[in-house]
Amino acid sequence: xxxxxxxxxxxxxxxxxxxxxxxxxxxxxxxxxxxxxxxxxxxxxxxxxxxxxxxxxxxxxxxxxxxxxxxxxxxxxxxxxxxxxxxxxxxxxxxxxxxxxxxxxxxxxxxxxxxxxxxxxxxxxxxxxxxxxxxxxxxxxxxxxxxxxxxxxxxxxxxxxxxxxxxxxxxxxxxxxxxxxxxxxxxxxxxxxxxxxxxxxxxxxxxxxxxxxxxxxxxxxxxxxxxxxxxxxxxxxxxxxxxxxxxxxxxxxxxxxxxxxxxxxxxxxxxxxxxxxxxxxxxxxxxxxxxxxxxxxxxxxxxxxxxxxxxxxxxxxxxxxxxxxxxxxxxxxxxxxxxxxxxxxxxxxxxxxxxxxxxxxxxxxxxxxxxxxxxxxxxxxxxxxxxxxxxxxxxxxx
Amino acid sequence: xxxxxxxxxxxxxxxxxxxxxxxxxxxxxxxxxxxxxxxxxxxxxxxxxxxxxxxxxxxxxxxxxxxxxxxxxxxxxxxxxxxxxxxxxxxxxxxxxxxxxxxxxxxxxxxxxxxxxxxxxxxxxxxxxxxxxxxxxxxxxxxxxxxxxxxxxxxxxxxxxxxxxxxxxxxxxxxxxxxxxxxxxxxxxxxxxxxxxxxxxxxxxxxxxxxxxxxxxxxxxxxxxxxxxxxxxxxxxxxxxxxxxxxxxxxxxxxxxxxxxxxxxxxx
Numbered sequence: 056x057x058x059x060x061x062x063x064x065x066x067x068x069x070x071x072x073x074x075x076x077x078x079x080x081x082x083x084x085x086x087x088x089x090x091x092x093x094x095x096x097x098x099x100x101x102x103x104x105x106x107x108x109x110x111x112x113x114x115x116x117x118x119x120x121x122x123x124x125x126x127x128x129x130x131x132x133x134x135x136x137x138x139x140x141x142x143x144x145x146x147x148x149x150x151x152x153x154x155x156x157x158x159x160x161x162x163x164x165x166x167x168x169x170x171x172x173x174x175x176x177x178x179x180x181x182x183x184x185x186x187x188x189x190x191x192x193x194x195x196x197x198x199x200x201x202x203x204x205x206x207x208x209x210x211x212x213x214x215x216x217x218x219x220x221x222x223x224x225x226x227x228x229x230x231x232x233x234x235x236x237x238x239x240x241x242x243x244x245x246x247x248x249x250x251x252x253x254x255x256x257x258x259x260x261x262x263x264x265x266x267x268x269x270x271x272x273x274x275x276x277x278x279x280x281x282x283x284x285x286x287x288x289x290x291x292x293x294x295x296x297x298x299x300x301x302x303x304x305x306x307x308x309x310x311x312x313x314x315x316x317x318x319x320x321x322x323x324x325x326x327x328x329x330x331x332x333x334x335x336x337x338x339x340x341x342x343x344x345x346x347x348x349x350x351x352x353x354x355x356x357x358x359x360x361x362x363x364x365x366x367x368x369x370x371x372x373x374x375x376x377x378x379x380x381x382x383x384x385x386x387x388x389x390x391x392x393x394x395x396x397x398x399x400x401x402x403x404x405x406x407x408x409x410x411x412x413x414x415x416x417x418x419x420x421x422x423x424x425x426x427x428x429x430x431x432x433x434x435x436x437x438x439x440x441x442x443x444x445x446x447x448x449x450x451x452x453x
Numbered sequence: 454x455x456x457x458x459x460x461x462x463x464x465x466x467x468x469x470x471x472x473x474x475x476x477x478x479x480x481x482x483x484x485x486x487x488x489x490x491x492x493x494x495x496x497x498x499x500x501x502x503x504x505x506x507x508x509x510x511x512x513x514x515x516x517x518x519x520x521x522x523x524x525x526x527x528x529x530x531x532x533x534x535x536x537x538x539x540x541x542x543x544x545x546x547x548x549x550x551x552x553x554x555x556x557x558x559x560x561x562x563x564x565x566x567x568x569x570x571x572x573x574x575x576x577x578x579x580x581x582x583x584x585x586x587x588x589x590x591x592x593x594x595x596x597x598x599x600x601x602x603x604x605x606x607x608x609x610x611x612x613x614x615x616x617x618x619x620x621x622x623x624x625x626x627x628x629x630x631x632x633x634x635x636x637x638x639x640x641x642x643x644x645x646x647x648x649x650x651x652x653x654x655x656x657x658x659x660x661x662x663x664x665x666x667x668x669x670x671x672x673x674x675x676x677x678x679x680x681x682x683x684x685x686x687x688x689x690x691x692x693x694x695x696x697x698x699x700x701x702x703x704x705x706x707x708x709x710x711x712x713x714x715x716x717x718x719x720x721x
Contacts, residue, residue, distance in 0.1 A: 071588050073583045073588055074511070075582055076614075076629065077609075077611075077629060077632060078610075080611065220518075229509055236512070239632060240632070336557045336560055337509065346557070346561070350557040351507065352509050353508075
């Protein structure tokens with residue numbers, strides 16, 4: 056089950072490369088370069104060195120004692136990806152792809168961003184490695200995440216406002232791909248999630264699997280056994296696949312992906328791709344997609360800009376249909392409640408994305424007994440969301 | 454014989470080139486599209502590409518994106534666009550019809566059912582801009598079975614892929630003039646000629662060029678090298694500019710006439 060993707064970039068029926076012909080050679084070159092460098096000890100050493108010395112890995116696996124005892128069920132461990140440099144797991148991937156871009160001789164990089172976390176992580180690595188960086192961001196998200204826009208500018212990147220379509224992550228991805236089609240010969244596209252055409256879903260998973268690899272080792276050390284559940288939020292699904300992948304062959308470990316139900320899966324305002332979507336082709340790969348009966352992609356909604364996406368990475372679709380992982384929805388309100396709960400019990404303000412995983416854990420833990428263990432990916436810190444949260448908690452539904 | 458082959462054979466006998474306009478179906482309404490295609494034919498179009506509006510048109514620039522949005526406001530579907538073929542024949546249009554659609558609407562429709570409907574509605578060719586040869590086996594097999602030409606795109610970046618792509622081509626090979634999405638360009642890189650020569654050498658079917666071509670001068674330039682020239686955004690923009698005229702019964706003819714003159718001028 057971990058041998059995927061195959062040579063066509065397929066995870067079972069999912070994945071592939073559904074892109075304009077203009078991009079095909081660039082994707083093939085990227086795949087070749089990645090397969091080459093991922094076996095190159097010097098490349099691996101450079102990436103690891105940056106992960107450890109620059110980003111501060113390994114991140115801790117923290118036993119949330121207060122929360123666990125309050126809920127009165129399983130022991131809850133938080134994988135503290137929020138402690139990474141730039142405040143989220145996104146940098147694991149941008150370090151890997153940034154070094155790869157450099158090895159491939161590219162001097163310009165582009166990236167899409169929703170919440171701004173991937174944009175900031177890309178801008179950071181571009182500054183570090185001396186690459187010229189443009190980040191495409193929906194106008195709507197730029198309003199929601201002004202602080203991150205300013206951070207990217209401080210880091211020397213240009214933020215390009217996307218005014219087409221929904222003006223959120225979905226159209227930021229479209230616009231980045233369109234820009235790449237025009238500038239494919241000298242520009243490297245740092246895709247931020249485990250989505251898009253092959254080889255991105257594989258490559259992003261490989262760069263993010265350090266989350267799961269470290270968690271597995273740490274929990275064995277602390278508990279002497281594997282966890283009963285591994286929980287992670289999914290938008291495109293990069294932190295979740297990074298967390299899940301090293302546990303896929305461990306049959307006793309249940310994998311739980313948490314998607315954004317927005318105002319509820321029975322409303323039209325949600326981003327519950329697995330709960331309400333169908334198989335389809337979207338932004339370069341076959342996967343679950345939120346779409347109408349005619350195959351038009353539907354706009355998503357979530358309080359969290361990072362989960363506000365009508366698609367999901369193809370490997371998640373494979374894990375769902377194979378019955379290996381389960382995907383459950385959490386509403387905006389549940390996420391907000393969980394964010395406050397974690398802030399008060401543990402002194403940790405999670406990102407709104409991660410708050411979805413916390414909310415599911417708060418539901419799950421009391422149903423388990425005290426010797427069971429839940430490992431949750433705390434994918435990012437909440438600083439970027441504080442202003443938005445103030446608006447919501449003040450009753451301002453902006 | 455497929456109508457596209459027949460048309461290219463006729464043009465070749467007369468030593469002429471094909472002018473192939475692209476329009477977005479349902480822009481601004483499906484009824485308008487019927488009249489616009491009649492107008493294009495009258496202006497000298499040799500075939501027409503019927504664009505199916507899509508929520509995420511990755512290969513398209515702002516002009517065609519806006520056209521898609523206008524059509525989707527009235528929920529134009531893939532079925533509506535295919536059935537336009539039948540309506541166009543009833544309205545007396547005889548030129549070959551080519552459906553241009555992203556892959557997901559076909560996939561959701563069901564492939565066999567899709568081809569059944571395409572054949573019933575007199576459509577001769579199909580262009581799917583997000584389906585490279587690596588992913589098109591099933592669609593290609595069915596297209597052959599139903600005698601619908603699956604027209605492939607080749608790009609300046611295709612390089613050694615050109616031979617593999619052209620080998621399977623039916624109808625014609627759609628050469629993407631330059632890097633980038635659809636939309637008017639002021640000039641073209643000189644390398645485009647080498648690219649066209651490469652495609653010509655490896656192709657047994659006619660070659661046509663598109664992406665960015667908007668003026669008579671540009672059409673004339675590419676007529677030297679290609680059997681057909683595709684003009685999309687420039688025509689869609691002309692339609693966009695005439696939407697207010699088209700939507701008013703008193704000025705409708707004037708709007709259609711403006712489109713006709715623009716296309717007739719491209720033809721030269």
